[in-house]
Amino acid sequence: MNNIPLEKSRLVSEPADPWGVYTEASANREKIWSKNRTFLGDVWFRFRTKPTAILGLILVLLVVLFSLAGPSFVTHTYKEQNLKYANIPPSLRTVEKDGRYFYISPALQVVEVSAKGELLGALSKKSADNANKRTTFDAGDGQLVTVDYSSKPYTLLNDEGNRIESFHGLHNRTYLLGSDALGRDMLARLMYGARISLIVAVIAALTNLVIGVLYGSISAYAGGMVDSVMMRIVDIINTLPLTLYVILLSMVIEGKGMLSITVALGTVYWVNMARVVRGEILSLKERDFVLAARTIGSSTGTILIRHLIPNAMGPILVTLTMLIPSAVFMEAFLSFIGLGLAAPLASLGTMCSDALATLRTAPYQLFEPALVICILMFGFNFVGDGLRDALDPKLKK
Amino acid sequence: MGRYIAKRIGMSVVTLFVLICLTFAMMHAIPGGPFTSDRNVTEAVQQALNEKYHLNDPVIVQFGNYIKDLLHGDLGMSYQYQGKSVNDFIVDGFPVSGKLGLVTTIFVLLASIPMGIVAALKNGRWQDMLVMVIATLGVTIPSFVIATMLMYLFSYKLGWLPTFGISSWKSFILPMVAMGGYSLAFLARLMRSSLLEVMGQDYIRTARSKGISEFKTITRHALRNALIPVITVLGPTIANLVTGSFVIESIFAMPGLGVHYVTSINNRDYSTIMGVTIFYATFLIAIVFIVDLFYCLIDPRIRYE
Numbered sequence: 125m126n127n128i129p130l131e132k133s134r135l136v137s138e139p140a141d142p143w144g145v146y147t148e149a150s151a152n153r154e155k156i157w158s159k160n161r162t163f164l165g166d167v168w169f170r171f172r173t174k175p176t177a178i179l180g181l182i183l184v185l186l187v188v189l190f191s192l193a194g195p196s197f198v199t200h201t202y203k204e205q206n207l208k209y210a211n212i213p214p215s216l217r218t219v220e221k222d223g224r225y226f227y228i229s230p231a232l233q234v235v236e237v238s239a240k241g242e243l244l245g246a247l248s249k250k251s252a253d254n255a256n257k258r259t260t261f262d263a264g265d266g267q268l269v270t271v272d273y274s275s276k277p278y279t280l281l282n283d284e285g286n287r288i289e290s291f292h293g294l295h296n297r298t299y300l301l302g303s304d305a306l307g308r309d310m311l312a313r314l315m316y317g318a319r320i321s322l323i324v325a326v327i328a329a330l331t332n333l334v335i336g337v338l339y340g341s342i343s344a345y346a347g348g349m350v351d352s353v354m355m356r357i358v359d360i361i362n363t364l365p366l367t368l369y370v371i372l373l374s375m376v377i378e379g380k381g382m383l384s385i386t387v388a389l390g391t392v393y394w395v396n397m398a399r400v401v402r403g404e405i406l407s408l409k410e411r412d413f414v415l416a417a418r419t420i421g422s423s424t425g426t427i428l429i430r431h432l433i434p435n436a437m438g439p440i441l442v443t444l445t446m447l448i449p450s451a452v453f454m455e456a457f458l459s460f461i462g463l464g465l466a467a468p469l470a471s472l473g474t475m476c477s478d479a480l481a482t483l484r485t486a487p488y489q490l491f492e493p494a495l496v497i498c499i500l501m502f503g504f505n506f507v508g509d510g511l512r513d514a515l516d517p518k519l520k521k
Numbered sequence: 522m523g524r525y526i527a528k529r530i531g532m533s534v535v536t537l538f539v540l541i542c543l544t545f546a547m548m549h550a551i552p553g554g555p556f557t558s559d560r561n562v563t564e565a566v567q568q569a570l571n572e573k574y575h576l577n578d579p580v581i582v583q584f585g586n587y588i589k590d591l592l593h594g595d596l597g598m599s600y601q602y603q604g605k606s607v608n609d610f611i612v613d614g615f616p617v618s619g620k621l622g623l624v625t626t627i628f629v630l631l632a633s634i635p636m637g638i639v640a641a642l643k644n645g646r647w648q649d650m651l652v653m654v655i656a657t658l659g660v661t662i663p664s665f666v667i668a669t670m671l672m673y674l675f676s677y678k679l680g681w682l683p684t685f686g687i688s689s690w691k692s693f694i695l696p697m698v699a700m701g702g703y704s705l706a707f708l709a710r711l712m713r714s715s716l717l718e719v720m721g722q723d724y725i726r727t728a729r730s731k732g733i734s735e736f737k738t739i740t741r742h743a744l745r746n747a748l749i750p751v752i753t754v755l756g757p758t759i760a761n762l763v764t765g766s767f768v769i770e771s772i773f774a775m776p777g778l779g780v781h782y783v784t785s786i787n788n789r790d791y792s793t794i795m796g797v798t799i800f801y802a803t804f805l806i807a808i809v810f811i812v813d814l815f816y817c818l819i820d821p822r823i824r825y826e
Contacts, residue, residue, distance in 0.1 A: 360536045368798045371786065372547045375794075453663055460665050461768055461783050476665065480772070487673050494666040501661035 170514035177510020183503030187496065191319035200299070200309035202316035203468035207307050208246040209235065211486045214302040214310075216294045219280045221269060225292060228271055228278045230485040234261045243298040302488050304478065310492055317470040318496050324386050324471065325451035331390030332451075333444050336397025341428050341436075343398070344405035355402070361395050370454060374463045385464055389451050397443050404436035438515035445511050449504035456497055472497045522817065529813065533806050540802050541591065545584055548795045596796030601788045607796030610785075614778030615800075618770065621700070621777060622763030624693050629701040629708060629762065634751065636705075637712020638744070644717060652709060659706025668699035668772045692773070700769045704758045708751060716747040749820055756812030760805040 161169065171177050195201075211229060218225040218237050225237045226247075236244040247261035250268060260270045269280050279291075296302060301310040343354035370388045377384035408414065409432060417427050433440075452472075458464045459473025472493045479489035571577050575586065590597060596607035640652035672695060675682045683692050719725065720743055728738045767779030774780070778797060785793035 359532070360539050368801060369543070372544065372794070372798065375786065375789075376547050376550050449661075456663055457665070457768065461771070462787055476669070480669065483669060483673060484677055487677075490669055490673075494662075494670070497666060498662050501663070502657075505657075505661055 167511075167514045171510050174510045174513060176506045177514075180503045180506025180508075180510060183499050184507060187318055187500050187503065188322065191315050191322060194315035195312060198300075198309065198312045198315070200312045202308065202313045202470055204312075205306045205308055206303070209243055209299070209303050210305055210307040211482060211489075212243065212296060212299055212303045212307075213486060213488055214296050214300060216296055218292045218294050220292055221280050222267075225294065226269060226280060227294075228280070232259060232271060232273060232278065234269065234271060237294055238297075239294075240297055243296070301492055302486070304475075304489055305482050305486075310489065313470050313475060314472075314492055314496055317472045317475050317493060318500070320382065320465065320469065320471040321452055321455055321473070321497075321500070324382060324389065324455045325448050327386050328389035328393075328451040328455075329444055329447040331386075332392075332394040332397055332447055333440070335391065336394035336443075337401050337433060337440060339394065340398035340401030341405050341433060344402040345409055345424065345428055345432065351402075358395050358398055367454075367457075370458065371461075371463060374458060382465065382469070385455060385458060388458075389454055393447060393450065393454075397440070397447070400439045400443050401433075401436055404439055405432050408432050408435050442508065442512045442515055445504060445508035449501050449508070452497065452500050452504070472500075525817065526814065529810060533810055536806055537803060541588070541799055542584075544795050544798050544802075545587060548791045549580060549583075551789075551791065591799070596800065597792040599785075599790055599793050601785070601790040601793070607793050607800075610781045610793060610797065611778060611800055614776065614781045617775055618766055618777035618779055619763060621693060621696055621766055621770070621775065622759075625697045625701045625704075625762045626759050628697050629704045629758070632701075633705045633708035634712050634748075636709040637751075638716060638739075640709065640713040641716035641720065641747075642739070649713075652713065656706040656710045656713075659702040660710075662702065664699050664702060665768045665772060667702050668695070668769055671695045671699055672772065692775070696766075696769045696773050696775065699772075700762065700766055704762060708754070708758065711754065712747065712751050715750045716743060719743045719747040722746075752812070752816050752819060756809040756816075759812065760808040763804065763808065 211231065212227070212235065216227045216237060218227045220226075225239060227235045227237050229235065234247040236247060238244055247269070250260045250262045252259045257273045258270050259273070260268050262268060272279055299309050299311070301314065304310055304313065339354065339358075343351050343358075346354075370392050373392065374384050374388035377387050414427060414431060417431050422430070455464065455471060456473030456476065459471050460477045462477065464474050464477075465471050475493035476490055476497070479486070479493070483490055575583060578586075587597070594608070596611070599605045599607060599610070636652045636655070640649045643649050675695060682695055683689070725738060725743055728742045729735075733741075766777060767783050769775075770777040770779035771783050778801075781793065782797045782801075784790075785797065
């Protein structure tokens with residue numbers, strides 16, 4: 125009884141005479157005062173209360189933005205090679221000599237760097253003294269610099285022939301995240317690779333979605349013999365080692381482009397989706413609105429597409445968001461074992477795989493794509509968890 | 522129970538047959554034969570090779586022959602290595618892969634179940650947070666990334682562990698951690714959520730109200746029930762650990778079956794790919810079957826399904 129005054133104050137303005145007749149009450153009494161939320165609004169309301177879900181969404185959006193808008197902010201392209209500048213790390217340890225800065229790479233190449241960190245050019249070798257572990261390079265204008273690699277760290281010799289022991293740390297301005305083994309800009313390649321990985325994953329997930337939803341809904345709606353045969357097939361596919369089949373499929377489909385890997389990933393992982401959809405539709409098809417639709421003469425296709433599938437959208441969406449990270453993962457995995465894309469195309473997986481060869485001298489080449497993969501996986505997993513809680517609170521574990 | 526076993530055996534045989542058909546069909550759908558490589562082989566030599574390996578027969582006949590050989594346990598000859606059969610590869614490689622898989626399985630079980638129990642019992646405290654952070658990391662970071670990071674840190678930087686080969690027991694540590702990461706995280710999460718659920722059940726309250734010690738309540742009443750979902754996923758997990766090692770093996774250069782598999786993929790050695798796939802799949806199906814039987818023995822409710 126306590127909340128009646130509160131309700132009244134919201135519904136009608138207090139009349140002057142508390143014992144008088146309400147004037148506008150009859151018009152407003154039936155009105156619903158809480159905000160009318162749509163399905164999506166409701167989901168968003170529950171989704172945003174979870175900090176990890178919001179964090180995941182932000183991470184995913186950042187990577188998407190990075191891969192789509194990023195390339196217009198970098199000067200290099202993903203396939204532009206510059207062998208002079210191979211394996212230059214993002215932060216350079218340079219040696220100063222006569223006001224000029226030189227970076228000595230682990231492969232004993234000398235690159236001149238400006239004081240700001242821009243690469244000015246690689247020096248050409250003049251003569252080598254293998255016995256004393258010294259190499260002389262031509263620094264232009266008739267000047268010579270000598271690299272001493274008898275002990276680590278490699279350094280230059282000053283005019284008296286002594287090692288220069290002071291180093292200057294500079295940030296690489298030409299290649300912000302360093303360059304790879306062929307002298308390509310890591311940043312541009314990361315953007316491009318993230319884009320390819322995302323495209324492959326999203327298309328593969330959508331293909332799985334279509335196959336899974338159609339298969340599951342037909343199986344559930346048809347019922348009887350059709351259902352049991354279709355579900356037996358699903359049981360069989362479920363016991364097959366799918367990783368092996370993705371590998372075989374991507375070999376069967378010709379070409380080393382995006383198509384083969386997308387098709388391979390897109391046609392194998394729909395089993396889970398089919399099961400989820402079937403479970404949902406089995407219970408939905410007994411409901412009265414389906415009966416109503418059937419009595420007004422809707423065809424089976426209309427009932428499936430207009431009535432049943434939209435009502436099963438929640439679990440479908442959750443399964444879809446969980447499919448995308450596993451597709452990113454599988455794509456990286458396949459590219460890593462050499463079944464993915466061929467050069468100059470790059471994906472995060474191929475970048476990791478390429479970096480293995482130079483892991484010892486240029487570990488940043490592995491860490492950068494690995495970090496992007498991890499961010500993507502984190503993001504999608506968190507979004508998926510959040511969506512599951514938001515769409516179907518009953519499913520929460 | 523007998524009926525259940527019979528049904529499961531029937532299912533496994535059908536699955537295996539489908540799998541052999543699929544693999545065979547796929548290997549034959551690949552454009553070009555095994556000898557149409559860029560090596561300059563004359564027409565006559567190619568014909569002779571095709572004749573030798575019966576590649577000119579109709580596909581059905583080839584399939585029949587293949588099945589017949591399979592039933593005799595013969596997986597065929599390698600097309601790339603003269604005089605080596607697929608069985609040789611398996612005999613060479615599988616002991617290493619199997620050992621790695623076994624070690625990893627033991628590691629995963631010994632680490633994940635206690636982790637899950639601690640997290641559930643200390644729900645909401647720092648121990649729980651720590652376990653959940655590890656579990657999230659394990660699920661989200663791909664195994665090859667974990668492997669290379671570990672290798673960089675422990676082998677190159679610190680020099681504690683060997684980078685490749687199987688020289689001593691130390692060689693198994695890094696592959697084990699890298700390969701088990703995902704399963705460890707997954708099982709720890711599952712153990713945690715299932716124990717949390719069980720701890721809220723009425724029979725736990727009953728046990729406590731009877732005055733049974735907390736330790737006994739947990740070990741006798743809670744854990745036994747909480748382990749059931751974990752055992753359910755154990756079959757596929759073990760199978761994946763034993764068979765899913767190709768990337769890890771090739772990163773750490775372990776002479777296992779996985780390496781042969783990746784090499785044969787890169788060499789387009791079709792008979793080896795086919796044979797190893799079928800071997801892997803048979804093994805996987807067998808393990809899932811055994812774990813399921815074991816599971817039936819533990820939980821009688823499954824039998825009457």
